[in-house]
Amino acid sequence: MDTITSVFSSERKQELLLRILILALIYVIAFSTRLYSVLRYESVIHEFDPYFNFRTTQYLVNEGFYNFLNWFDEASWYPLGRIVGGTVYPGLMMTAAAVYWVLNFFNITINIRNVCVLLAPWFASNTAMITYFLSKEVKNTGTGLLAAALIAIVPGYVSRSVAGSYDNEGIAIFTLLLTYAMWIKSVKTGSLFWSGLATLAYFYMVSAWGGYIFIINLIPLYVFVLLVSGRYSSRLYIAYCTFYTIGTLLSMQITFVGFQAVQSSEHMAAFGMFGLLQIYAFLNWVKAHLSAESYNRFFTVGIASLLAFLAVSFTAATATGYISPWTGRFYTLLDPTYAKENIPIIASVSEHQPTTWASFFFDLHILVILFPAGLYFCFRDIKDVSDLRDDNRTDAKIFIICYGITSVYFAGVMVRLMLVLAPVSCVIGAIAISSTLETYLKPLKQNTTDRKNKESYPLQAEVSYAVVAALACLLVFYTFHCSWVTSEAYSSPSIVLAANQHDGSRLIFDDFREAYRWIDMNTAENARVMSWWDYGYQISAMGNRTILVDNNTWNNSHIAQVGKAMASTEENAIKIMRSLHVDYVLILFGGLTGYASDDINKFLWMVRIAGSTDPNIKEEQYFANGEFRIDAGGSPIMLNSLMYKMCFWRFGDLYTEHNRPPGWDRVRNVEIGNKDFTLDHIEEVYTTQHWLVRIYKVKDLPNHSA
């Protein structure tokens, strides 16, 4: 007993114990709060993209790394095929496979699906730890603990990392913060070791997520800010030069990135900053050797000729196509209206829409308020370069400011980049809270007699108590909000749907898996299934069949072909389908259950995307007086399109609600307009229990009649 008490006798050791305990709790909570979906449903992969990741991980585990790298998947994008190895960020799959291999090496026999399901929560726990480290480097240990606690449950991050959400972002946020933490450390210390670690973290990030572009632009921006504010130091020079050169070389090892790292416009800022830093360092050196007058002359001539040279070479490189122009998604970031006008395929994805104010509050809660406060504290704490008490934390704070401000902008442009904002808002929010607490706890820490004497204003103790209590309340509310959002909004797997019935019991719609299972068991192994691209990954992962288009929307014209087939009349569609060797067509239909994101509601996107390559398809033709309608007042072209017919085949005889005519669509709340039609070239082969998925077979050409 004596020894144990003596170990923790000193205050410092007690503090260490407390810190470890808190971090351990955060680790557990970050993991367990993401398990709602597993508890409510089952250990199942969610949504769309994760199914592709899951399928590729299975391939990686079964076939090994080199076969994965060279994998040409002939079952997707029929007949184009997809070089999977060269068009994915393999970090996620590699991580899952590594976890699987390690666990199985130690005879912990967990199957690969469970590894995939639980990978994101586990990485969320790790993210919390790295956030602790990062915030500790920016401010102090207390801030670190608070930031770790905040990020463990922040909904903006939970949304992408619940169990089953097996997507790049699940591990990318960890690697993003890891890179930033290492970067801050390397700028603070100026050591090659830390900047080496930063490049390795960056390499991991590049292998995991396309969002690495954010890093490779933010860091040069930060370096630029430091240069402009006169905070250039040899630490910065060492950190950045190491990071840029080795980081770029490493990122080129990822097949998907390859030469983009030196050729595409998105990477040019980093390259330019690298050059600028050399010039800056060189000028510093020259300045030390020349008199002021000759230096000035040297400066003007040198800089002018250099700028001219750069401008000419950049223009030439862009004009000859050596430097590729910016991609559509990147333009969308700079100009939110760009996609809407030019690229319907990007605009059609709900993740790419601008963010609403409500979702800021929904995803960040009190951090929305704390964010500006934290920024204020960061600015307030900036110290002069010559200030020796600084411990280089000012550089770190400036970095956090840069990160915070840019990510607020990006989160405002695109919903899914909320994910990038969430971690930094936790750090900045933690800075706000801990700075406030520091101010108000100081008077409370002194013993009562001292306090009375030292009060700088009346009732200081009482005010301090009130502020601390208010902050505690805020944090409690934050906790409740986060749990509620996680449980209600972000834990639905979307592959299995649930609805509450009148008597309160839950009704489960498992139609998707039913349909995919049917395809797997009842169609020929080389059958080709046409569907809208949203379901491509799921069909290939669960139905195990060849598909025409999927969620990797790299070929707009091929998707447009499918959209055109769906939007055409049956006679025209059958020609397209035969030329693409389609055997089955799969559609989603929510008219019976009231499932709103079905193919009829997505139909206008199909028309738009088809119209972007074939000008004969015009969106207006599908409107009646400017309205998209499926009732008797709808446009005849709409009511005779293949999509309409496939959705509403046999629906006209069906009573869906009391006191409504047959053929009442419960999503659109109208009676369908065309009930009396025939299908000549396709036939219904399967409709799931709740009519959510309907599968049609393309008939052969008639044997004896033309």
Add this chain to the structure above:
Amino acid sequence: MNSKSIFLFSLFISFFIVGLHSQSPTGKRVLVIVDDLSLQSSHSQYFDLLKEQGYSLEFLAADKANANKIHKYGEWFYDNLILFAPHAEEFAGLDAEKVLEFVDQGGNLIVVGDSELSDAVKTIGSDCNVEFDHAGAFVIDHQDYNRTEGEKHHTLVASSNYVQDKIVVGSKLNSPVLFRGIGMDIQEESPLLFSVLSGSSFSYSHSPSSAIKSLHVAGKKTSLVAALQARNNARVLFSGSLDLFSNSFFSSPVQTKKRFESSGNKEFARAVTLWTFQERGALRATNVTHHLVGESEAPAMYTVKDNIHYSVEIEEWNGKNWIPFESDNVQLEFIMLDPYLRLPLKHNKKGTYSLDFVAPDIYGVFTFQVQFHQKGYSFINLAKQVPVRPYRHTQFERFIPSAFPYYASAFSMLFGLFVFSWAFLYSAEDKPRSS
């Protein structure tokens, strides 16, 4: 069992199989359904022709339902069906739909109409895009009619407009074919249909007794005998005349502007019947193989720029055996969305068509496609999908000459750095001279 005995055994088996099927590509069992059993004697020459060719004929009256003798438990007891029953609404218990089902399952069919014809026969026709004229109509030709009979309406047409294809009508036909019956209009754009015997420019189809208001079909478009080859290669022959096959027409002399001692009916009927029953122009494609040049097994995937060997054996039925088919028009297409290659297949006179080609430098799922559609011959449709993958990471060239300058620069820099470091570290600075 050593390889030699396996070879002998398989040779034996293949002879055995060939022996079983040496009769005909589809079979020799023929069912004739007639309106009136007396047709057996009035058309006896035609039936004798068939018996000479080795066909076994059975006759059933159309008005007696006897479907169980024809078709039971999804199996047909006959390979070929002749409907000499233009007036019957049902053919021994089979309706029009069932008759077409027989075709869809591979049976060959001869349908004969007449001036008066039933709805069932019309339905069979119209389902195949062959439209018979209205009942009561005759094909009338005031120029090319047979003058030996003093018939005033000129309904006994003598036509020489048969399809110029010796696979279908043979090469011995040199006198006109006598025809009395109804005209047909066939949908010309159909890839399955063609007219075997047509009227002259002066012919038309109409009822001879009533005034003409509109014509169903006229001129060279008037089809007297039409043929359809279904997508499953089953063949259907439509004739507007029952008399065309009769003994009296077979032996009748013909007097048009010229005189012919006997009509061409016998030769014509023989030829088109044999064609319909797949004794002529029947092709089969076997042994479709593709693999890399120099190998023998098809790989799971090809790589871009592979040398691919494709071969197929095409054989033709000569009435007794399958013999090598010779044609220079068989093409191979290598398709992914568009045909990237379309090349003629070379044949070795032994029926093997083959080609070596280099796969295009495009990856994707390609289709080997051979489509041979020549009038009179069976359709050959071969399609096989194969993935063509890009290079693996080890298949690229390792040391390309254009990279040599870069290697040189890298190594020179290594060397330069070494020299510089050495010079920097080991050259002592001149010590300032102490004064």
